[in-house]
Amino acid sequence: MSTPSTPRMTAPHWQQAAPALFVLLWSTGFIGGKLGLPHAEPLTFLLWRMALVAVALTIVSAWVKAPWPGSWRAAAHIAVAGLLVHGLYLGGVFAALDQGVPAGPVAVIVGMQPLLTALAAGPLFGERLTRRQWLGLVLGLGGVVAVVWEKLALGIGTPLGLALCGVALMGITGGTLYQKRYCAEMDLRTGTAIQYGATGAVLAILAPMLETMHVRWTGAFIFALLWLCLVLSVGAVFLLFALIRQGAASKVASLFYLVPPVTAVMAWALFGERLGPLALAGMALTAGGVALVLRR
Template sequence: MNESATGGQPWLRLMPGLFVLLWSTGFIGAKYGLPYVEPLTFLLIRLGLVAVVLALVALASRAPWPKDWRSAGRIALAGLLVHGVYLSGVFLAIAHGLPAGVTALIVGIQPLLTAALSGPLLGERVSGRQWAGLLLGLIGVGLVVREKLAVDAEHLAGIGYAAAALVGITLGTLYQKRHGAGMDLRSGTAIQYAATSLVLAVVAPLTETMQVQWTGELVFALAWLCFVLSVGAIFLLFALIRRGAAAKVASLFYLTPPVTALVAWAMFGERLGLLALAGMAVAVCGVALVNRR
């Protein structure tokens, strides 16, 4: 991010890297938790808990709330896209057997889609150098997950869910940038999680058994995803969206599959070949081009 996007303060310059690291662990949390609970039930528990916690924090800290129902509705809609559609799509894709690497690749196309839409929707200018960086980042992501691209007809449903997640996070990022600039992170995010939880409370019982096996792995995954991802990473994402152009912020998602691969190698011993390492380097170069002053 450039200085205008970080306010020139050193700690703000660490925000993009910290966001990428935290966001990348979402796939690891899903791997830990999904064997013991169905995806939408998992998300309902996760987002419901976070909505209650953030509402209490907002009330205790006297955070400002939206002044009218129209503003609250816009905040809720952004949350349904960023949290509801995106997270449901990712969890359902993995639950249907789509490898995490392939899911990450499909969602990793988001920067290109965001850049293509940020011009007509937000009036942001994407330069030729930034387009080159976005394409370079896509190539790098493809190299990282190339070994996991053997997808058969069995995984078509998972691909569809991952594509829905891609659309959700892209439109949610753009909508948040356009209509959520003045949103207080405490009260606004509480509204978003509450709205998404209400929708999941209707959909999950209609599509799943709602059975949960309370194991240590599930409790750990739930705690991590609730507080590190749903609070820490989302706060960072909205702060970055507020401070920087949408296309630049979206380019950070290119780093998610490489970092996820690194975390999986460290935690589960998954192999990283030379092609994956080369892809990581290419993705980093692409992000650097997009975010260069």
């Protein structure tokens, strides 16, 4: 008499699809920025985004009674991480797009963040890199150099725009490491509200000093602003929160190397951005390098 086999436990369909959906949504951030920037200057655009998301997340946090930081010191650490991630990173990305750097190359350059984070994690957290990960770092760097070289050779974008991509890369890398070290216990809902609020406060000072703050409230700008606020800053972040609770965060990390090519495809379909053979090869190198670094 045969015994019945034990049924295999499978994850719900939403959980299987959620990591890829998160990467898809994250990729639209570059597209939303490019869509809205013709109608507002970069810091002004970001100020509106920070303010709206901070208010929305504060309301949500109060509604669900999410815990706030237990001390002013903890809140200050969260704010610093937010200024790095949302201020330098998003500010650099938006300013680079405003300088004419195409969305695809911007995504490739800032997509080096997992590689730089892995490289810096060694001295900071005692995490040692394997030979495979060192190979990934070299390949990823070579890919970025190829993409940047082609764009400069074609006269697309400006050296300042590419330098701003570097600022964005330093911001997201530094913010990730800072948050890992000092904000490990942060509640994602209230912590993100603090981060957006702190960044918005700084932008409220800088934007009037550096820009006219004029906004053309066109349909395209309103759509881009609402998309970045609701779908990306709230929807994607809370999707990530759900994935972490379900133990699927590692899948998100392993799929991050898909963000640059997904962004490039979107930019080609929506804006006609094209990548030459050298840039395509560089993108493939970068994706392969990040995959080697993140693979377990």
